Amino acid sequence: NVKTVTMDLNFYYQDIVRACFPNAQIVIDRFHMIQMLTRSFNSLRVKVMKTFDKRSRQYQLLKSSWKLYLKKYDELEKIHPRYNWHYKDCLTQAQVVMEGISANTA
Template structure:
């Protein structure tokens, strides 16, 4: 999910087995009709931003969810750190103190706010965002290694051709079927053998790949 694009909205929809249109309707409906109980919060909550278009001035809003039953608790019209702090300050100290875990993305201002307003809450990194960040970093390393070899090199072409294999979970690779790989001088290689040859090109790439696989 790019994080700044429409991905968070899709993630909410997929995670709750609903359509993105349903997310939008729920957001608009909650904002207009929902009367929030500022004296209660579940022990485990999550909040995530989503692209809301004209619904918000910035085009991005924030949804508050009970992370146990996935029930939508509220929708915050703006995701800015100041606006979120003002919103959560409306909850009573007892309600905020009752929260034990908050699942959130990697956006740093959220973490500072959580520490200040939710004294008993542990922050749980949203796995979706963690995987996305690891994906980005692996791809960034791959491109960097490509540039080190130069666009006329066989290594450059190999890394460009087989980038999708690098992004797969290693359990999803074909370990059995050998195919004619034009970028490896027509050698017959399995997916795993292609990966091994790509990782042999760079220690940095090998390390980034290993970390990515752990995150997956």
């Protein structure tokens, strides 16, 4: 009678669910999906960041403001720039994120 089972990404849970509820549809819970995406994004950000010199603007944009990359774009400050000594410039939060995303290793 069980139609769906919600679980995290643990490989062994799937075997147990299949054994106990062979007709149930397995659904991955939202929390663990977001957690996996966040970890993957942060891993990529750090990998790209490490291609730059530690004193470079690109490195600082990707390192010092890491929390901004996890915010919804609509929630970023877009009007009032603030001075940041890491990259020695006045930028809004949205400008920091956009410039960091477009950082090029070439």
